[in-house]
Amino acid sequence: MTLGVVVFPGSNCDRDVRWAAEGCLGIPTRFLWHEERDLSGLEAVVIPGGFSYGDYLRCGAIARFAPLLQEVAAFAERGGRVLGICNGFQVLTEMGLLPGALTRNQKLHFLCEPTALAVQPGRCSWLQGYSAGEVVTFPIAHGEGRYQVEPDQLRALEDNGQVVLRYRRNPNGSVGDVAGLTNAAGNVLGLMPHPERACDPATGGVDGRRLLASLLG
Amino acid sequence: MPLFSARVLVSLRPSVLDPAGEATRAAAARLGVDGVSRLRIGKAVEVELEAADADAARQQLELLSDRLLANPVIENWTLELKDGASAGA
Numbered sequence: 001m002t003l004g005v006v007v008f009p010g011s012n013c014d015r016d017v018r019w020a021a022e023g024c025l026g027i028p029t030r031f032l033w034h035e036e037r038d039l040s041g042l043e044a045v046v047i048p049g050g051f052s053y054g055d056y057l058r059c060g061a062i063a064r065f066a067p068l069l070q071e072v073a074a075f076a077e078r079g080g081r082v083l084g085i086c087n088g089f090q091v092l093t094e095m096g097l098l099p100g101a102l103t104r105n106q107k108l109h110f111l112c113e114p115t116a117l118a119v120q121p122g123r124c125s126w127l128q129g130y131s132a133g134e135v136v137t138f139p140i141a142h143g144e145g146r147y148q149v150e151p152d153q154l155r156a157l158e159d160n161g162q163v164v165l166r167y168r169r170n171p172n173g174s175v176g177d178v179a180g181l182t183n184a185a186g187n188v189l190g191l192m193p194h195p196e197r198a199c200d201p202a203t204g205g206v207d208g209r210r211l212l213a214s215l216l217g
Numbered sequence: 218m219p220l221f222s223a224r225v226l227v228s229l230r231p232s233v234l235d236p237a238g239e240a241t242r243a244a245a246a247r248l249g250v251d252g253v254s255r256l257r258i259g260k261a262v263e264v265e266l267e268a269a270d271a272d273a274a275r276q277q278l279e280l281l282s283d284r285l286l287a288n289p290v291i292e293n294w295t296l297e298l299k300d301g302a303s304a305g306a
Contacts, residue, residue, distance in 0.1 A: 058288055065285075094288065101290040108236050148233055148291055173234065 001215055003027050004042040006072070006088070008034045008063055013049035013085065013196065020199035021046075021212050034066040044081035044215055045072055047088030049141070049194060059102060059144050060090035069095060081125055081215070082188045086142055089180070089190035098181050098190045099157065100149035106173025110143040114204065115193055116168040117179050122161035123186030128217070129210030136207035138193035140171060145192040147174035147181075160184060165191050218267040221274040222299045227287045228259035262286050274298060 003021050007014045014031065021027040030042065034052075039045065052063035063069060069091070076082045076097055084092040092098045105111060119134045121127035130136065149157070154176050157163050165180030172192075180191030195208030229235050235257050242256040264281070268274035278296055287294040 057286070061285065061288065093290070099290075101288055103233060103291060104236050106234065106236055108240060146234070150232065173236075 004045040008052035011050035020196035049086030060094035084190040092190040124182035147178040
């Protein structure tokens with residue numbers, strides 16, 4: 001089991017993910033530079049938080065065209081497990097691996113705080129360590145995390161069990177209190193909160209451990 | 218090849234909240250400009266592009282606008298291709 005961690009110019013949670021996976025849970029990781037194309041030997045890929053390519057134009061808009069992400073799209077298509085955290089979630093929506101878009105927080109503030117989330121794991125392979133309706137606390141740290149999708153699409157996502165993480169107290173104005181989404185197959189997860197910052201007891205809580213530990217399954 | 222100039226205007230779709238526009242609208246009132254009932258912030262992107270002819274330029278600019286400059290999930294775009302290409306300018 002090796003976990004690939006995507007590194008763009010401007011990524012800043014890549015080392016946090018490595019520490020959470022490798023340091024806290026003993027899962028070997030490999031950094032993947034954005035110009036690479038080699039995903040051989042990887043069971044899963046994380047697109048971490050940060051500001052890929054400076055987030056110029058729109059968050060994740062330029063990252064989508066990185067050579068590495070063409071391979072990540074094919075990897076996800078084959079059923080490979082892909083996790084997008086914060087900027088990684090924004091990138092997944094820009095790539096079209098997940099529907100909708102992330103926009104400016106309703107009150108414009110950058111939000112950085114622990115946040116309670118209700119989990120509905122459904123088919124999502126990343127969340128099988130959590131029970132339905134369980135409430136966990138992960139930190140958020142974003143300025144553009146307001147999930148936006150048309151109402152009929154939101155209903156379709158809800159009906160299909162793809163809204164797997166919801167804010168208990170919506171911090172940013174996301175429609176449907178959406179904090180995290182999975183794709184129809186359940187192998188791709190995107191979420192604004194940071195599970196990798198909830199793995200080391202030194203940083204407050206360890207609710208995020210089970211998400212990464214699902215790789216040890 | 219002739220050089221074409223264009224301007225792509227990107228705006229948030231009407232159904233998408235624009236909190237930055239709302240904050241700016243509130244500031245307009247503080248400036249003393251009353252009666253601003255709507256203020257939405259978008260982007261203007263100026264592009265110069267070499268293409269065989271105006272049709273080819275338009276095709277490339279539409280692809281650029283739809284796939285990169287705007288995200289159709291949340292944004293609309295319009296393209297203004299300037300008349301009269303200035304060859305080799």
